Amino acid sequence: MTRSQVFGEVAEIYDAARPGYADALAAEVLAYADPGGRTAVEVGAGTGKATVAFAALGASVVCIEPDPRMAGVLRRNTSRYPGVRVHGGSFEEWRPGGRRFGLLFAATSWHWVDPVRRWDLVRDALVPGGAVALFWNPQGVRDTRVHTALAEVDRRHGIDRSPHSEPASSYGDVPGNWARQPGWPEEECRRDGRFTDLRAVRYRQEQHYDTGRYLGYLASLSRYRVLPPDRRERVLADTAHVLDAHGGGIEMDAFSDLFLARTR
Template identity: 75%
Template sequence: MSVQGEVDMARSRVFGEVAELYDAARPGYSDALVAEVLAYAALGDRAAVEVGAGTGKATMPFAATGTPLVCIEPDPRMAEVLRRNTVNHPGVRVHAGAFEDWQPDGRGYGLVFAATSWHWTDPERRWDLVHAALAPGGAVALFWNPQGVRDGELHAALAGVDRRHGMAGAPHGEPASSYGEVPGDWAGQPGWPEDECRRDGRFTDLRAVRYRQDQHYDTDHYVGYLASLSRYRVLSSDRREQILAETAQVLNDHGGGIDMALFSDLFLARVR
C-alpha cells in the first residue's frame, strides 16, 4: 500500500471514537437509490456484500428489503453499533475487519456496494477484491452524498472560518451552484470511480445516476455531523473545538442552521 493509502487507512479508523455521534448525525440514503441498485443487481437468491458499513446508514434500507447482507466494517466500535442497529434483521451478518483482509471463501455474491466508503479502500487491490467476491454478472454499486450550500452569503462566511483554520473539504466547502449536471461532477473534486473501472476492463454495463434533495440541518445537528468527519477527528481537541464553535456561531448568526443540496451520486457496473 502507498504512503497516501496508509494515511487514508489511518483516517478511516477514527470514526469509532464517535460511533454514536456518527450514527445520529450522518445523512442516510434514499429509498429510490436502494431500489435502483437492487433492480440493477437482480440478486435473486444471492447475497450482497457491503464494504465499510459503518453504523448502518446504508445497511438499514437494504436490510429492510429483506436482502441478505454481509457487512464489512474495519472499526470494532462502529461494528458494535451496526450489530445493535441490525439486530432485528437476521439476514445481516457483520464482519469486523478490513475489506482487504476479508475472504469470500469461494461464495459468488450478487452485489458488492460501498456507501461513502470506497475512497477508504486500497486502490491497488479493490477491483481485484470486488471481482473475486462477485459471481459472473454480479454487480458493484458505489455511491456518495456530496453536498453544497444553497445560501451564497452563508457559504462565504463559513469559508472564512475554514480559511482561518486551514480546513479544506468540509461538506459546506462548495456552494450548491458549483456542482455540475452529471453524477460525479463534484466541483472539481476527485474520487468518481468510472475511469478507474474502465481501465480495469473486467466490468461492463457502466451506469451513473444522480438523486438530489434539499436538506436542512439545525446548528447542533450540523456541528455534530462535522464532528463525526475524519478531517475534523484528526485535529487536536482544542483546535477542533475552536473551529466547531466558530462554525456554530456563523450558523446561529444566519438563522440557526444551514440549507444544503444533497446529491446522492451512484455508479453501477457488473462483472463481464
Template identity: 65%
Template sequence: MTSDRHVNAARSKVFGEVAELYDSARPGYSDAMVTEVLAYTVLGDRAAVEVGAGTGKATVPFAALGIPLVCVEPDARMAEVLRRNTASYPNVRVEVGDFEQWRPGGRHYGLLFAASSWNFLDRDRRWDLVHAALAPGGAMALIRNPHGIHDGGLRVELAAIGDRHGITGSPHRFLACDLSGDKPGNWDQAWPDTECRRDGRFTDLRSVRFRQNLRYDTDRYLGYLASLSAYRILPDDHRDQALAEAGRLLDAHGGGIDVLQVTDVFLARAR
C-alpha cells in the same frame, strides 16, 4: 513520506471515536437510490456484501427489503452500533475487519456496495478485491453523498473557518448550484468511471444522481461536521475552536443551514 494508502487507512478508523454521533448526525440514503441499485442487480439466491458499513446508514434500507447482507466494517465501535441498528434483521451478518484483509471464503456475491467508503480502500487492490468477491454478472454500486450550500455568503464564511484551522477536504467547498447538473461526480473526488473502464473487468457502467434539500439546525450540523474525518484528525483544541466558530456563525444565520444533498451512484457489472 506517508503514503495516501496509509493516510486513508488511518482516516477510516477515526469514525469509531464518535460512533453514536456519526449515527445520529449523518444523513441517510434515499429509498430511490436503493430501488435503482436493486433494479440494476440480479441477485438470484446470492447475498450482497457491503464494504465499510459504518453504523448502517445504507445497510438498513437494503436489509429492510429482506436482502441477505454481509457487512464488512473495519472499526469495532462502529460495528457495535451497526449490530444494534440491524438487530431486527436476521438477514444481516456483521464481520469486523479491513476489506483488504477480509476473505470471501469461497462465497461469491450478487452485489457489492460501498456507501461513502470507497475512497478509504487501497487504490492498488480495490478493483481486484471487488472482482474476486463478485459472482460473474454480479453488480457493484459505489455511493457518495456530497452536499452543496444554498447561501453563497454562508459558504464563504464556513470555508474560511476551515481554512484557518487547516481543515483539508472541507465540506464547505461547494454551492448547491455546483451540484445542480445531472452528471454525477462534479465534486472533489475522482469519479470511478474512468478507473473502472481502465480495469476492463466490468461492463454496463452507469452513473445516476438523486437530489434532496435538507435543513440542519446548528447542533445537528455541528455533529455532522464533528463526525467527518477532516475534523476528527485535527488536534482537539483546533477542532473545538473550529466547531465553536461554525456554531456562532450558524446561530447568526437563523440557527441552521440549508443544503442540497445529492446521492451519486456508480454501477458496474463483473464480466
C-alpha cells in the same frame, strides 16, 4: 491512527448526525443487480446508514466493518433483520471463503479501499455478471452568504474540503461532478476493462441541519477528528457562530450519486 480509523471515537454521533441516502437508491441498485436470492456484501458498512435500506427491502447482507465500535452500532441498527451478518475487519483482509456474491456495494467508503487491489477484490467476491454499486452523498450550501462566511472559517483554521466547502450551484447535473473533488470511480473502472454496463444515477433533495446537528456531523468527519482537541473546538465554535447568525442552521442540497457496473 489513520483517518480511516477515527470514526469509532464518535460512533454514536456519527450515527445520529451523518446524512443517509436517497430513499430510492437501494431499490435502484437491487433492480440493476437482480441478485436472485444471493447474498450481498457491503464494504465499510459503518453504522448501517445504507445497510438498513437494503435489508428493509429483503436483501441479505454480509457487512464488513473494521472498527469494532462502529460495528457495535451497526449490529444494534440491524438487529431486526436476520439476513444481516457483520464481519469485523477490513475488506482487504476479508476472504470470501469460496463464496461468490451477486452484489457488492460501498456507501461513502470506497475511497478508503486500497486503490491498487480494490478491483481485483471486487472480482474475487462476485459471481460472473455480479454487480458493484458505489455511492456517495456530497452536499452543497444553498445560501451563498453562508457559504462565504463558512469558507472564511475554514480558511482561518486550515480546513480543506468540508461538507460546506462548495455552493450547491457548483455541482451541476451530472453524477460524479463533485465540484472539482476527485474520487468518482467510472474512469478507473473503465480502464480496468473487466466490467461492463457502466451506469451513473443522481438523486437530489433539500437537507436542513440545525446548528447542533451540523456540528455533530462535522465532529464525526475524519478531517475534524484528526485535529488536536483544542483546535477542533475552536473551529466548531466559529462554525456555530456563523450558523447562529444566519438563522440557527444551514440549508444544503444533498446528492446521492450512484455508480453501477457488473463483471463481464
